[in-house]
Amino acid sequence: MSEKKKDDQKTKKTSKRSKSVPVLASQPDLPYLNRELSWLDFNSRVLEEAFEKENPIMERAKFLSITESNLDEFFMVRVAGVMDKMHSKADDKDASGMTCAQLFPELTAKIQRFVKKQYSCLHRSVMPALKKCKLRFLKTKELNKTQKQKIDEYFHKCVFPVLTPLAVDTSRPFPLLANRSLNIAIRLVNNDGEDIFAVVQVPSILDRFIEVPSDNGRAFVMLEDIIISHLSELFELYEIQAFCPFRITRDSDLDIDEDADDLLVEIEHSLKKRQRGDPVRLEITSKCDEALKKFLTDMLKVEDMVINEVSGPLDLTFLNKFAGIANIPDDFKFKPITPVNPPADFFGYDDIFEAIREKDRMVHHPYESFESVIKFVNQAANDKDVLAIKQTLYRVSGNSPIVAALIKAAENGKQVTVLVELKARFDEENNIGWAKKLEKAGCHVIYGLAGLKTHCKILLVVRREQDGIRRYLHMGTGNYNDITARFYTDIGMFTCDEKFGEDASSLFNVITGYSTPPVYHKMKVAPTGLRTFFEEMIKRETENAQNGLPSGITAKINSLVDPAIIGLLYKASQAGVKITLIVRGICCLVPNIKGISDNIEVHSIVGQLLEHSRIFIFENGGQPEIYMGSADWMQRNLDKRVELVFPIQDKDLIERSFKIVETLKKDVLNTRIQKSDTTYELLDRRGKKVHNSQREFSEMAKKALSEKVSTVNEEQLFVPLTSENFKENYDENL
Numbered sequence: 101m102s103e104k105k106k107d108d109q110k111t112k113k114t115s116k117r118s119k120s121v122p123v124l125a126s127q128p129d130l131p132y133l134n135r136e137l138s139w140l141d142f143n144s145r146v147l148e149e150a151f152e153k154e155n156p157i158m159e160r161a162k163f164l165s166i167t168e169s170n171l172d173e174f175f176m177v178r179v180a181g182v183m184d185k186m187h188s189k190a191d192d193k194d195a196s197g198m199t200c201a202q203l204f205p206e207l208t209a210k211i212q213r214f215v216k217k218q219y220s221c222l223h224r225s226v227m228p229a230l231k232k233c234k235l236r237f238l239k240t241k242e243l244n245k246t247q248k249q250k251i252d253e254y255f256h257k258c259v260f261p262v263l264t265p266l267a268v269d270t271s272r273p274f275p276l277l278a279n280r281s282l283n284i285a286i287r288l289v290n291n292d293g294e295d296i297f298a299v300v301q302v303p304s305i306l307d308r309f310i311e312v313p314s315d316n317g318r319a320f321v322m323l324e325d326i327i328i329s330h331l332s333e334l335f336e337l338y339e340i341q342a343f344c345p346f347r348i349t350r351d352s353d354l355d356i357d358e359d360a361d362d363l364l365v366e367i368e369h370s371l372k373k374r375q376r377g378d379p380v381r382l383e384i385t386s387k388c389d390e391a392l393k394k395f396l397t398d399m400l401k402v403e404d405m406v407i408n409e410v411s412g413p414l415d416l417t418f419l420n421k422f423a424g425i426a427n428i429p430d431d432f433k434f435k436p437i438t439p440v441n442p443p444a445d446f447f448g449y450d451d452i453f454e455a456i457r458e459k460d461r462m463v464h465h466p467y468e469s470f471e472s473v474i475k476f477v478n479q480a481a482n483d484k485d486v487l488a489i490k491q492t493l494y495r496v497s498g499n500s501p502i503v504a505a506l507i508k509a510a511e512n513g514k515q516v517t518v519l520v521e522l523k524a525r526f527d528e529e530n531n532i533g534w535a536k537k538l539e540k541a542g543c544h545v546i547y548g549l550a551g552l553k554t555h556c557k558i559l560l561v562v563r564r565e566q567d568g569i570r571r572y573l574h575m576g577t578g579n580y581n582d583i584t585a586r587f588y589t590d591i592g593m594f595t596c597d598e599k600f601g602e603d604a605s606s607l608f609n610v611i612t613g614y615s616t617p618p619v620y621h622k623m624k625v626a627p628t629g630l631r632t633f634f635e636e637m638i639k640r641e642t643e644n645a646q647n648g649l650p651s652g653i654t655a656k657i658n659s660l661v662d663p664a665i666i667g668l669l670y671k672a673s674q675a676g677v678k679i680t681l682i683v684r685g686i687c688c689l690v691p692n693i694k695g696i697s698d699n700i701e702v703h704s705i706v707g708q709l710l711e712h713s714r715i716f717i718f719e720n721g722g723q724p725e726i727y728m729g730s731a732d733w734m735q736r737n738l739d740k741r742v743e744l745v746f747p748i749q750d751k752d753l754i755e756r757s758f759k760i761v762e763t764l765k766k767d768v769l770n771t772r773i774q775k776s777d778t779t780y781e782l783l784d785r786r787g788k789k790v791h792n793s794q795r796e797f798s799e800m801a802k803k804a805l806s807e808k809v810s811t812v813n814e815e816q817l818f819v820p821l822t823s824e825n826f827k828e829n830y831d832e833n834l
Contacts, residue, residue: 130670131690131697133778134196134203135661136178140210142685143170145706145772145780147214150221157229158423158432159708164221165420171214172280172349172417177525179406180351180380182207195663195688208406215408222412226419233432234317237309240329247312247319251326254310259326262305265334268297274399275299276376279350282415284324286331287392288338297395298335302327302345308418311425320422322413342389346396347414351377354528364532364547367522371529381406383414434708437798439586443468444804448812452479452594453563456572460750461594464760465578466709467801470585473559473592474501476574480561481509487569488515488562490608492554492742495527496534497583503534507541516543519611521554546612549742552627554611556730556744557592560604571601575746577713577728588712589794591728591760593746593753597622600746611742626731626743631664633745634733637718637725638668644721645676652719654761656682658712660689661734673699682764684711692776704780707770709794715761716745726757760797767793 149155150163185192185200193199198206230236243251266275277283282302290296302324309320324345331340354370382402384393386409396402423433442449443463449455452475463472478501480486489509496503510516520535522528539545548554559574578590599621607625609615617628624633638653645651653672660666660681666689673679679700681689691700705711716727729745731737748757769792772780 130663130667131693132196132663132666133688133690134194134198135686135688136174136182136203136207137210138686138688138778139174139178140207140214141778141780142704143167143174144214144217145704146170147217147221149706151225153225153229156431156433157226157233157235158428159434160226160229161419162423164218164226165417165423167218168416169420171211173526175349175381175406176279176352176377179207179211180353180377183380184351211406212408215410218416219410219412222416236314236317236319238312238319238321240321240325243312243321247314247321250312251310251321251329255326255330259303259306259323260330260333262303263300263327263334266299266301268299268395268399277301277348279352279377280347280415282324282345282347284327284331285344285346285392285396286335286340287342287389287395288335288340290338295341295391296338297392300327300331300334307421308415309422324413342392344388344392344396345385345414346388347383348379348400349381349383351380352526353377354523354525364522364535367528368532379405381408383408383410385409385414386411437466437709437794439466439469439471440801440805441469441471442805443472443801444808446472447805447808452476453483453572453596456594456596457570460597460753462748462753462756463592463594464797464801465585465590465592466587467589467797470582473574473576473580473585474505474582476561476572476594477502477505477559478508480563480572481505481512481514483563485564486514486561487564488517488560490517490560490562490604491580492519492521492556492558492611493531493534493580494521494524494553494555494557495579495581495584496530497581498530500534500580501582502580503538506538506543510538510542517546517608517612518543519546519548519554522547523553544612549611552740552742553736554742555737556607556625556742558604558607558744560601560608570596571598571604572596573600573604575600575729575744577715577730588710589797591713591715593728593748597749607744622747622749624727624729624745626737626741627739630731630743630745631738634665634716634738635668637716638665638672640720641677641718642668642672642675644719645672650719650722651675651677652717653677653679654682654715654717654765655680655733656711656713656715656761656764657732658684658714659686659732659734661686661732662738663688665733665738669700670696673697680765682711687774690776690778691774697776702774703765703767704772704774705764705767705770705793706772707767707792707794714745715757717758717761724758726754728757759800763791763793763796763800766791770794 146163147167150160150167152160182200182204186204191199227237268274281304284300284302286298286300288296288298306323308323310323310326312319312321328343331343379400379402382396382400382405384396388409445461445463446452446455455461480489489506491506506516506518518538520531520538522531522535524531535545535547557576557578557580561572563570563572574592574594576590576592578585578588603620603623606618606620607623610617624630641651641653660683669679669689674696677699681700682703682705684704687702689697689702691697691702714729714731718725726748727745728748729743731743731745737743748754768783768785768788769790771783773783774780
């Protein structure tokens with residue numbers, strides 16, 4: 101390919117990325133923390149959990165793994181985007197007032213500090229704790245005779261047959277290495293005394309660590325160490341001078357032409373390019389041979405790339421699988437949070453439609469089982485009176501019971517319409533597979549909307565009943581994913597309120613056809629009205645405070661990035677509105693600045709479960725309104741996605757929702773508070789009862805179900821004697 105074509109393609113790619121991630125005007129008069137830097141702060145909070153000695157050891161290993169997985173995705177998308185703009189000489193400033201050229205050195209320096217802290221955690225905290233628990237990772241030089249025999253056998257039987265040593269010379273170019281693959285670079289000397297180089301990929305199809313016999317606890321050896329100890333068998337002709345494990349991370353943001361004739365084909369084509377994206381990071385082990393390091397940087401052309409030199413095994417995501425090894429004592433892990441099934445709101449009901457007809461119902465996952473949602477779809481699929489099912493799917497599991505139920509519904513003659521969002525990042529391939537299966541079963545499948553991602557969580561069932569057509573809905577804060585529902589905290593509401601039903605039908609008409617976005621009765625929908633709704637609600641609280649009326653805002657979200665929303669929150673704070681923000685991840689707002697944000701508190705809850713629900717409370721002059729939904733306060737959610745936020749109106753559910761929020765506010769075990777210098781610190785527990793909101797929610801769910809069971813049992817103790825059952829009871833008493 102010519103250099104001009106390459107440049108043209110890079111320009112085109114940068115242009116498309118700029119459209120999907122708009123550059124914002126700087127607001128120098130308002131404090132605004134750069135999004136990328138704030139995200140790194142979030143990952144640091146996750147890392148703190150790996151350091152936390154009160155956490156069970158396998159959970160600490162898992163938290164460390166999560167930080168690595170998070171960082172990989174951060175590089176593949178966010179750092180890659182910054183580098184693209186920097187290379188295109190873009191001088192636009194973001195909302196924090198920084199250009200990409202200004203941000204990049206600060207970002208890379210912060211990443212380097214973070215990576216050092218990761219490996220400090222590994223070597224000084226996690227590994228010593230594992231050793232105390234008699235779980236050790238051994239180097240090959242530490243192995244005894246029996247252990248060495250074990251890895252020799254394993255290498256020759258399992259590893260050697262799948263290895264492919266790749267020489268690099270004038271006739272054999274440097275190989276195209278897959279994104280995030282682990283490799284070993286080798287420097288050898290030929291018969292003329294010249295350096296020659298080769299690469300061996302560590303097979304990802306094999307387990308990353310191997311257990312070996314041990315008389316003292318359990319012992320493990322890393323796969324790359326086994327390969328390194330046998331390199332001489334792969335390169336018998338020449339003498340090995342040096343070796344170095346390395347790993348590259350590639351730009352993985354898809355370059356999708358949404359004007360293509362077939363979006364599915366276009367995304368499939370783009371997915372093939374993901375493994376071949378431009379490198380954005382090189383990871384090597386510290387003390388890497390200088391000649392090898394130069395070889396890698398020359399071959400990968402990484403002069404502008406981030407290079408991380410680490411003192412330990414690359415790709416710490418292996419610790420997630422290690423944390424799940426068999427035969428581990430229970431106290432090495434968190435006590436599991438087991439969902440109650442059925443949830444209290446559905447106890448005693450075989451017919452889920454009957455339960456919803458009586459009143460709105462709420463389910464809080466994972467404390468209450470996701471089975472209630474699956475049952476809803478399954479019952480709809482098999483109910484002769486159900487005419488149609490319409491649903492949005494953003495991320496689903498690999499063996500989804502929801503999709504299986506939708507397929508069954510289509511086979512049973514129901515009209516099934518499913519929007520499968522093909523542009524859900526890193527789930528594109530999975531969603532393409534489900535879309536094809538749903539289409540094959542006879543479902544009407546929509547692949548998403550041009551220029552927008554459909555992120556709302558809604559399920560509509562249209563049922564024929566004696567008094568006419570009735571619409572049943574499930575709306576939620578999280579994905580229809582039975583796997584993530586076990587460790588993501590989310591809330592779903594079931595209703596058959598007619599106004600909600602009308603809104604849902606209108607929303608699906610907009611998604612599937614050419615309908616004009618309507619004026620919704622109850623729902624608030626992006627991108628047409630959600631931004632306006634939130635801005636008006638914040639302004640109303642500001643005016644109420646100025647007029648001496650009760651005011652206040654509480655928002656539980658995953659990210660707070662949008663400059664306009666942040667600006668309005670600052671104005672509300674200055675007017676005296678008390679604002680509590682529970683933001684798990686990115687928070688670009690800076691609290692506790694005198695005269696600007698001194699009425700704003702920012703909490704971040706990082707614990708056993710991943711906080712994912714979105715809840716919004718506005719005091720409204722003493723008559724609070726509460727909303728839930730799928731949207732964060734980010735530009736992409738308010739302007740670039742189809743999102744749904746819905747009000748909670750049932751008296752019992754309002755009371756329950758307030759209790760959820762109050763419980764979150766009381767959490768002192770998992771909560772960190774953001775300070776005015778943007779750092780976070782754990783709440784001071786001294787003199788306070790140690791509240792763990794996630795554990796308390798689990799106990800609440802168990803208690804609510806137990807009370808329902810007790811009530812039913814008490815009602816069954818006294819059975820009125822009637823003419824119909826008199827003889828039966830009389831005969832039994834004889």
